[in-house]
Amino acid sequence: MENPKLRNLRDGWLPEATIDEMQEKLASGELTSRELVLMYMSRIALYDKSGPRINSVLELNPDALHIAIALDAERAERGPRGPLHGIPVLLKDNIDTHDKMHTSAGSLALEHSIAPRDSFVAAQLRKAGAVILGKSNMTEWANFMAVGMPSGYSSRGGQVLNPYGPGKFNVGGSSAGSGAAIAANLAAVAVGTETSGSILNPSAQNALVGIKPTVGLISRSGIIPISHTQDTAGPMSRSVKDAAYLLAALAGKDEKDPATLASPKLQHTDFAGSLEHDRLNGIKLGVPGDFVFYEELTDEKRSLFEQALAKVTELGAQLEEVSLPSADADWDYDVLDYEFKSGINAYLSGLHPSVKVRSLAQVIAFNKHHMEKMLKYGQKILQGSEETSGALTEEQYLKALEHDQFMSKDQGIDYALSQGGAAALIFPHDHGSDIAARAGYPSITVPAGYTADGEPFAITFTGHAYSEPQLIQLAYAFEQATKVRRPPVLEVAASKGEEA
Numbered sequence: 001m002e003n004p005k006l007r008n009l010r011d012g013w014l015p016e017a018t019i020d021e022m023q024e025k026l027a028s029g030e031l032t033s034r035e036l037v038l039m040y041m042s043r044i045a046l047y048d049k050s051g052p053r054i055n056s057v058l059e060l061n062p063d064a065l066h067i068a069i070a071l072d073a074e075r076a077e078r079g080p081r082g083p084l085h086g087i088p089v090l091l092k093d094n095i096d097t098h099d100k101m102h103t104s105a106g107s108l109a110l111e112h113s114i115a116p117r118d119s120f121v122a123a124q125l126r127k128a129g130a131v132i133l134g135k136s137n138m139t140e141w142a143n144f145m146a147v148g149m150p151s152g153y154s155s156r157g158g159q160v161l162n163p164y165g166p167g168k169f170n171v172g173g174s175s176a177g178s179g180a181a182i183a184a185n186l187a188a189v190a191v192g193t194e195t196s197g198s199i200l201n202p203s204a205q206n207a208l209v210g211i212k213p214t215v216g217l218i219s220r221s222g223i224i225p226i227s228h229t230q231d232t233a234g235p236m237s238r239s240v241k242d243a244a245y246l247l248a249a250l251a252g253k254d255e256k257d258p259a260t261l262a263s264p265k266l267q268h269t270d271f272a273g274s275l276e277h278d279r280l281n282g283i284k285l286g287v288p289g290d291f292v293f294y295e296e297l298t299d300e301k302r303s304l305f306e307q308a309l310a311k312v313t314e315l316g317a318q319l320e321e322v323s324l325p326s327a328d329a330d331w332d333y334d335v336l337d338y339e340f341k342s343g344i345n346a347y348l349s350g351l352h353p354s355v356k357v358r359s360l361a362q363v364i365a366f367n368k369h370h371m372e373k374m375l376k377y378g379q380k381i382l383q384g385s386e387e388t389s390g391a392l393t394e395e396q397y398l399k400a401l402e403h404d405q406f407m408s409k410d411q412g413i414d415y416a417l418s419q420g421g422a423a424a425l426i427f428p429h430d431h432g433s434d435i436a437a438r439a440g441y442p443s444i445t446v447p448a449g450y451t452a453d454g455e456p457f458a459i460t461f462t463g464h465a466y467s468e469p470q471l472i473q474l475a476y477a478f479e480q481a482t483k484v485r486r487p488p489v490l491e492v493a494a495s496k497g498e499e500a
Contacts, residue, residue, distance in 0.1 A: 034087030034446035085129035106154025119222025136177030152176030172202030204458035215440035216259035225343030244272035281316030286422035380408035
């Protein structure tokens, strides 16, 4: 980077800068949004596209610099719109933006598709004054394509690597690029999407704060779907407060998504407005004792979880072991299999006529025609969904939907919370995300430590529908008391480093 001022800020100040710290420099005139964009572009060149190639950023917005300059002018004339004014944000590649970027869900079948309109998420970000910096790579079709596809792999973008251990640690998915990019500080914050664990898992794997909101808090219109009962977008960031800022900007009612009409009381909530350090004091938290949530933990990770629980207790929380009767139920993914065909056919049919794949059947045919590039891991899941009617009338679907609703709520999270009057449940890492996803209930993951070889470990708070304000408070109190997050050590190829 030629500019010595920006080079010094990029290397010394920017890596763990918060939105508040960015806004302080923007307000004082010490920094502009244009310069923020330039610094992030430089970091992408250095760390994402050289060295071990984290490979998290799929596409940059050609207009990002111009948007930043316009927002700088607006700040000078009228002041900032809010905390996201002039802040660079990355969007997962299944979130529509009606600009010069593409939206492909990581698939070469949609590599030339430009959305006919902004998603609700993109429109909310523009309204808040954010700079949409680019699109992040992801597991193709949000990991609803093939059995055994690695997290973070797509035919369009290749493999995303975890910056804490490229090629060593799982990057998590399907919002892999969003997770890796924010961990490596290639943007201030990112938006991921989740059907079942796809925000919480990459956030936990990359030492980030991830919020999987209640289904309906954020509109899904303009997001390439899997399941209309489980899909949601959500924030991914390096701090709880930054995630709260982003959540507040994204939330809102949208007539195009009926799920958003059920939560008017949270649509204009300032989630970051009253964060306090002592909110764990006096709180009762449920710790699921069911073995299924711990069977995959190594002894070292189990110890990290026990240390986190001890810290929560030290901060004044009362822990009570609870049970989820449905924890070891006979779960399947029938709901997703049936809902995907209905949702994806509706989405594809609304794309520009230049896009040649207009249905799930045509996506499958495209993949077969380009087998070498597209079917490295097959497409068994896509084919299974295509075998359904797409009308959502099958008995198997209707039974599975009722089963998931009852077992995840009445015999799941609601049951566990009601046992001892707990305010929230606490899980190790991203465990429990599947039950919360089926219920449509919110969760927040927050860094809780690292293994001896440097792999991030997290804890997750889960609550009733629309309990985001309380969950954010709990995560903030834990974060501020522990402050365990540390940035990854990023490598640069020697020749590139000399040019930097």
